[in-house]
Amino acid sequence: MTQIDRWYQILNQLQMMPEKAKKELQTELGISRQTLDTSIEQLNxxxxxxxxxxEQESRLRLIVSDYEHFEDVLLGSLKKESDFNAPSKRISYILKRLIDADESLLIDDLADEMMVSRGTINKDLKVAKEIANRYDIAIIGRPNKGLRAEGSEFNKRLLYINQVYDYFEVDNVSETLVAVVTSLSKLYHLPRHTQILLLKTLSTMIGRLSAKQFLDQINLPLAIVGQANPLLEDILYCLESDLEMTLSQAERDFLSLSLNLQYHQGLQGEGLSEERLQTIYQKIMSQIHQEVIVTFNEEELFKELEEHLKFMINRLIFRNQISDIFQGELRDKYPFAYRLSEISAKVLEAQLGVKVDETEISYLALYFEMFLKGAEVEEAIKPKIAVVCNTGRGTANMIQQQLRKVLGDHVEIDQYAEETFNLQTVKDYFAVFTTFPLRFQQEEVPVIHLTHLFNENWLMEEWQKVQRHHQKQMDKTKALLMRLGPQDSYEAYLQQMIDSLENLQFVDVDFRYRIFEREARQTSLFGQNIAFPHTINKGSPDIVLGLGLLEEPLWIEGESLEFIFLLAIPEVLGDGMEEDLLDVYDVIFKFSNDTQMKDTLRNIPDQDRLIEWLKEGKVLQ
Incomplete structure (x- = not known):
């Protein structure tokens, strides 16, 4: 890790939390206490x-006195302070020279310019090639000719903005243009990081256009479209005046991208047309349904994701990285939503030809989680209670007040006289409270005969019985532990598990066919010691989860398999079952990244303990 990298690691860690133990930071950075002390002294x-x-009592905290300049620091201004003793500065210089050069560069010339050895340049060049490759730029070396950077003008500019610009003083943006950007940034309330990125983009454009390196077209798999943007038009007018040229649509689009990486109030966001965005969204949904069985209101989900996806795609195209405020926590906190986001990221990578980093996956996972939980909340209608009274309105009102006092506002109460209550509507209620015995048999709906109305403890006990009754009614997940003796193949293990489920009449006769049909389309080998085969089951109204524990790991293409989660999903999900299914998914995807959970399951003694373990994960009530 270079000195510059250490500085930024320290700042990024400390800005995320009020304070941090010094020993903890030292461990995370993998450096000695002396190196940490020196780095902090240099930073200060x-x-x-x-x-x-x-530092107070071996705990560190960041005290910021000038927030505007501190944001500049976080955005890279410290990199200019480094010299060629820092590998990151040398690598950046190599990239800069290759982008700017009209002819091939000799390694000896680069070594002389930075006053380092040829061997040092060769080491740095290896890293520079890896960085350039991420931007689809190839650094080609030819004997007796030297080095060249080959790739599109668009990608060269992105490489310059993201990997070069921060390390060098560049003063090619006129004072007039800087003033226009500053003034318009205040007018449109642009955050500081957007303003700085805009200036970096303008500077890079000016440098390239002055060198006659024009962007004739943005050769992307997806076209960026948008409406006229007054902020952009004002900046373009000033830029064209400075350059004394009219910019092509491709140049205008390039500048537009830098302003459309996140939502800005007052600006009309530009990005994919809704039609193109829908096409990508449908590919995402198709891939999700190939890998997991889950039901969405896809139209509503698109409305929730549309704006985020638009800006996310722009960031991916522009190779712009956002700060990770989640510190990797979402993978563990919302495992199923994170898995949906990972599947979406694979589709975006295929469509855009760029890598989606973990930070973007986390942000997208948050949108999935909010949608999933929002749907649960929407479905979580207040329980309806019927109060049936044969002693007059006054008594009925008193009963209602007492129930409100004990149960709060989390229930909806309907009030009936004996003669107006329709026994056919009983099934619509969570419970029925009555002052007289009702003459009907209805096992699904508890009936409480009010005998101790003013005994609040009695009322609460009766209400808890009602809740336990419904919990029992809604426990629609069956779990089965299967210890699997050695088999020659994964398919043989699946056959063995399905045989067990068929013998118990938990699945229909075609369940086996559907499992292997899905397996032919998309392998259920999940990696991390896990397989997750799942499909629709027409043989039971319940969710059926079979856990196969392999007595000996099965090695497949260099990875071991120890756990098989075989999930049979009812063709029709009853009340509350969608939430149960999401709980199953959450436990399985969390399990995939949790070594402690794997150790627990390896040593699980019996079926009863498996059920307890699933209850702890809220899969079973």
Whole structure:
């Protein structure tokens, strides 16, 4: 890790939380206490009058006194302070020279310019090639001719903006244009990081256009479209005046991208047309349905994701990285939503030809989780209670007040006189409270005969019985533990597990066929010691989860398989079962990343303990 990298690692860690133990930070950075002390001392010298890393009782905290300049620091301004002793500065210089060069460059010339050895340049060049490859730029070396950077003008500009610009002083943007950007940024309330990125983009464009390197077209798999943007038009007018040229549509689109990486109030966001975005969205949905069985209101989900996807795609195209405020927590906190996001990321990578990093996956997972939980909340209608009274309106009102006092506002109460209550509507209620015995048999709906109305403890006990009754009614997940003796193949293990489910009459006769049909389309080998075969089951109204524990790991293409989660999903999900199914998914996807859970399951003694374990994960009530 270079000195610059250490500085930014320290700042990024400390800005995420009020304070941090010094020992913890030292461990995370993998450095000695002395190196950490030296780095903090250097940082405090560089950040004088802007911020300070303060230490009290071996705990560190960041004190910021100038937030605007501190944001500049976070956006890369410290990199300019480094010299060619820092590998990151040398690598950036190599990339800069290759992008700017009209002719091939010699390694010896680069070594002389930075006053380092040829061997050092060769080491740095290896890293520079890896970075350039991420932007589809190839650094080609030819004997006796030297090095060249080959790739599109669009990608060269992105490489320059993201990997070069911060390390060098560039002063090619006119004072007039800087003033226009500053003024318009205030007018449109642009955040500081957007303003800085806009200036970096303008500077890079000016440098390339001045060198006669024009962007004739943005050769992307997806076209960026948008409406006229007054902010952009004002900046373009000033830029064209400075350059004394009219910019092509491709140049205008390039500048537009830098302004459309996140939502800005007051600006008309530009991105994919809704038609193109829908096409990608449908590919995402198709891939999700190939890998997991889940039901969405896809139209409503698109409305929730549309704006986020539009800006996310722009960021991916522009190779713009957003800060990770989640610190990797979402993978563990919302495992199923994270898995849906990972599937979506694979589709986006295939469509855009770029890598989707974990931060973007986390942000997208948050949208999936909010939608899933929002749907649960929407479905979680207040329980309806019927109060049936044969002693007059006054008594009925008193009963209602007492129930409100004990049960709160989390229930909806309908009030009936004996003669107006329709026994056919009983099934519509969570419970019926009555002052007289009702003459009907209805096992699904508890009936409470009010004998101790003013005994609040009695009322609460009766209500808890009602809740337990419904929990029991809605426990629609069956679990089965299967210890699997050695088999030659994964398919043989599946056959063995399905045989067990068929013998118990938990699945229909065609369940086996559907499992292997899905397996032919998309393998259920999940990696991380897990397989997750699942499909529709017409043989039971319940969710059926079979857990296969392999007595000996099965090795498939270099990876071991120890756990098989075989999930049979009812053709029709009853009340509350969608939430149960999401709980099953959450436990399985969390399990895939949790070594402690795997150790627990390896040693699970019997079926009863498996059921307890699933209850702890809220799969069973």
């Amino acid at each position: 010298d560089l950040l004088k009058d802007v911020a300070k890393v303060d």
